[in-house]
Amino acid sequence: MDLIPSFTVDHTQIVPGIFESRVDVVGDEYVTTFDVRLKRPNAEPSIDPAAMHTMEHIVATYLRNHPTWKNELIYWGPMGCLTGFYIIVKGRPAARDMYPIILEAFEHMSAFEGEVPGATPQNCGKYLMHDLPMAKWEAQRYVEYLKSADKSLIFEYPKAERLTLDDGQEFFDS
Numbered sequence: 001m002d003l004i005p006s007f008t009v010d011h012t013q014i015v016p017g018i019f020e021s022r023v024d025v026v027g028d029e030y031v032t033t034f035d036v037r038l039k040r041p042n043a044e045p046s047i048d049p050a051a052m053h054t055m056e057h058i059v060a061t062y063l064r065n066h067p068t069w070k071n072e073l074i075y076w077g078p079m080g081c082l083t084g085f086y087i088i089v090k091g092r093p094a095a096r097d098m099y100p101i102i103l104e105a106f107e108h109m110s111a112f113e114g115e116v117p118g119a120t121p122q123n124c125g126k127y128l129m130h131d132l133p134m135a136k137w138e139a140q141r142y143v144e145y146l147k148s149a150d151k152s153l154i155f156e157y158p159k160a161e162r163l164t165l166d167d168g169q170e171f172f173d174s
Helices: 049-064 095-111 132-148
Strands: 017-026 029-037 073-078 084-090 161-164 170-173
Touching (some): 017 095, 049 073, 049 095, 095 132
Antiparallel strands (some): 017 029
């Protein structure tokens, strides 16, 4: 089987940021998936599952109620590796265009007080698995990073060169 596009990115070179992961055409419309990366893969610990779950609930609720983005949002959810999230939106915005709403959503997350939205047995399949203090800490860390990061590095995946081995197998080297 062919590797899916997100697996062909050199994860040893990814830094936290907001990256265009893929663009699809559905009917006559574009749909863009962004990699909202909070952690360096394989270089720092993943986000705790309970904190990730809390961030998923709070940020998804925030985005789905945002006056501008609620009608553009298709999906917000965690990566299986727990190093970030995927956001899927209508259209073809650039990664830089996503920066303000991602920053705003994580600022909201870092300051959130109260009950986690949808964290009840009726609304959630694992309602007891939440960690608001850790989610807020991770969100604040990401906000500080986004504000101070070199903007030339956080909107494009690192460039990797495709190499072919003698046996025809391909791999990427950056």
